[in-house]
Amino acid sequence: MSLRVPEVSADSVVAVRDNLSELAGRAAYRHRALARVNPLDVALALPHDVYSLGLDELVRGATLDDAQLVGRRFLVMAGDDAVASAEIARDDGFTATEGPFVAGTARAIAVAEQDPATAEGDYEVRVLRVPALYFMALWLSGGGHETDLVIPMDPAPAPFSGGEKVRPDELLGRLAELARRRLEFDDIG
Template identity: 35%
Template sequence: MPLLVPPAPQPALRSALAALGSPTAIRDPRTPALRSAPGPLSAELPLPVQVLDRVTAPGRAPRTRLTGWRFLVRSGDRAVAAAETMLTPDGWAFSHFFEGPYVASTELALRQAEALPDLYQPQLLSVPELYMLTLWLREDATADPAKGKPARNDLLVPLAPAPPGIAAHQAHRVADLLPVLTLRLSAPPLMGMGSPSPA
């Protein structure tokens, strides 16, 4: 069933499109795929980016906070990068382009989600403490994309690369995956092991 993709705020979309039209932004060293992409580039599939907080707070439900909107940048029939926008005191503004495994993984997870029998609203949900990004499929497809928290029957699809022991591209109900994340985050670190470094 097709996903109900929420519309991005117009200023966020305009800032992403303006960056795509800027030779200076396109030539950023972090995005060689944009410099070499043939044909016109388009910003599509806007996804709110939420961060999951308070995962291990005893007796308190986790909460989310909106940190930006991400657009897949397509060249022809594939995504080659993503454009990130952020909320500033003056409104939505372009933040940066990036590429890497999460771009292709997001595109794959969206295709998988479209094959599900129910209608969902897609968002991205980040768990920074685990260096983890998931496609969050909200059962309430008409929910305000800037508000709310994961409901028990919402689905989370970990994107690749996923943390060790958590399978990427498998849909998990929030009620099933959240306790695993809580346990993982509250476990004491192994002796002699340092903190993981971000990808």
């Protein structure tokens, strides 16, 4: 399997590193993983584009083609460990996060690399997220040459399981049902 990542400019790498250094230096971050690692030992890995779908789009029957590009994300590595993610939003905003989706990204990549069914394909690494459902998945885009593959990340909301390969149509059907329920619940208040 060939996993492709987007080309990254030197300027964007410098911007991410500068932002990470600034965050790690804040007093509020002194107990976070970013502040505990030596900045010289940190590497940026696996750049990938982040796409987003909203609840209304899902309920209307969105496809993966309807997902909006919202940013570019990197895994922040300290040795072999993913300790954070860093994202540059399309509006030039910056976020760095720690938590389950960081390790979930690394695990989803491992699942994809070990799956014999994907060994012959050529895929672009992406992430799909539905913020209102606290849902993130590794999206391996076949670019029209291969069938797209989607692997939800832990903590995945039921009925998903982290690391489970899901066909895009099945994924979107399940997400649409979750979106309907969420919108109905929100309308009660």
